[in-house]
Amino acid sequence: MRKPSVSDETLNRILKYLGILLLGFGVILLAIQFSDFWSWILNAIKAVIIPLSLAYIGALILYPLIKYLEKKGIGPRGFSLGLVFILAVGLIFSAFYFFTPLIIEEIKNFFADDFPVIVDYINNDLREEFILGTDIYDRIYNYISETNVIADTVDQFVPNLIKAVSSALLPILTSVAILPILLIFYLNDYEVINERLRAIVPKKHEKNAAELGSRLNKTVGAYLRGQLLLMIVLGAVATIVYKIIGLKYYFLFGFLVGVTNIIPYFGLIIAAVPPIIYTFIATSGPGPLLVLLVNVVLQFFEGNIFQPLIMSHQLSIHPIVIIISILFFGSLFGPLGVIFASPIAASIRVIYQFFRDLRKEIEQNKLNEAKGS
Amino acid sequence: MIKSNRPRIYSKYEINCIVFLYTMVLFVPLILVFTYVFNIEYTFDLNILLLALLAIDVFITLIGVIFLRIKRDTLKRNVKINYQNEFYYLVIISVFGLLGFIVLYQYFFGITEYIPSIFVLLLVIFVYTLIKLGQKYFNLRYQRKI
Known part of the structure; x- marks a missing residue:
């Protein structure tokens, strides 16, 4: 007899997921009908x-x-x-x-x-x-x-x-x-x-939940502390360098560098635009090329020295993941989403790693049991 | 048998000595770089400010050295595999110290055309010093991904 290409177990699982998906859509459809009520509840939660x-x-x-x-x-x-x-x-x-x-x-x-x-x-x-x-x-x-x-x-x-x-x-x-x-x-x-x-959390999952919680606290905490330090250091460095090159509103532009640095990768680019435009129009002070060069050097130092040093390699998330999360959470939650995109991405990474480790552990345990029997 | 090429691990005493003395060497430029942003030079006489800073620097160095000597035995017993955080601290103060030296140059000579050349020269010196210190004392392997 020919073996079926899809086993009963897989079929059951697919049906279960389809049922959950369908139920989810049903709940969303039902929720849309009471949008006023939900917005009232959501505002309270917010x-x-x-x-x-x-x-x-x-x-x-x-x-x-x-x-x-x-x-x-x-x-x-x-x-x-x-x-x-x-x-x-x-x-x-x-x-x-x-x-x-x-x-x-x-x-x-x-x-x-x-x-x-x-x-x-x-x-x-x-x-x-x-x-x-x-x-x-x-x-x-x-x-x-x-x-x-x-x-x-x-x-x-x-x-x-x-x-x-x-x-x-x-x-x-x-x-x-x-x-x-x-x-x-x-x-x-x-x-x-x-x-x-x-x-x-139910007793069965308590240990795992505690482990996940502790990992999340550690990673997100380290990320936030690192980001804060990075903002202060870069803001201070930019202010000093802007003053050394003779830019007039060095404090304002340096402050801008510090604040916008909360958005990884895009922050420094956003902060570089106002001083460059200003130097194009200003009659005195440094030229736009010098300001551009300063910003390129700052970007280089930020990406290659400060970011790896302060954030440490353990927290490093691939730039593509950060850019995607900025775009996604930015469109979902607006400016707050852009600001918190990196910690959210870091959390998702921790959750993903945790479940990968858990699966490996389970597989290892099964292997050990099989060897023992 | 202990391998001969195994890197020597230094105690916290040596590391603290390096970190403390490095900070004290950069103390004047470090303070100067922040006073420069707030235009302190217009409020005080620069020469007096520099002399006062040097005096404070020497005073703190003396106290620090005495303190390190007192704590020597305790610190000698503390050892870490590597001193990453201490090294990061050195890198951050080096960045501000470098800018401080440029400010110092600007105060004394005021010729802005040479600033990029001085910056590059100082950068090379700082980077070389940090790499050597990191390799020898802080036990950092730059090629290895942490």
């Missing part, structure tokens, strides 16, 4: 999940410091937590206190000194220096003035921006207000909370 996630991230960054202090005999938990908390809050406040006036001063100076020059350049000199020729410039200019495209876009954009900012302002303020309290309680009972969370 209001909780944002401060909770921020507290979790904060805890991942601060917890090793608390542990370190406790290891050195500085305790009990309340005391070490207080020390770390005061240090963190002090650092954040002093950064705001020292850097905000400098950045605001540079923005003010830009609008007072350079902005009129830029507007004047666009109105008078750009036509003569337009790279595609004066004919195409005139056509674009006529199109803009006839269709009112800029005014219309601004008219649409500004109210939308105000609406978005005002709707996001309250959740942001609530999160900022709740975050320190949440963080204190979470860090104070870090082990207890983790233990309780572990207790939810």
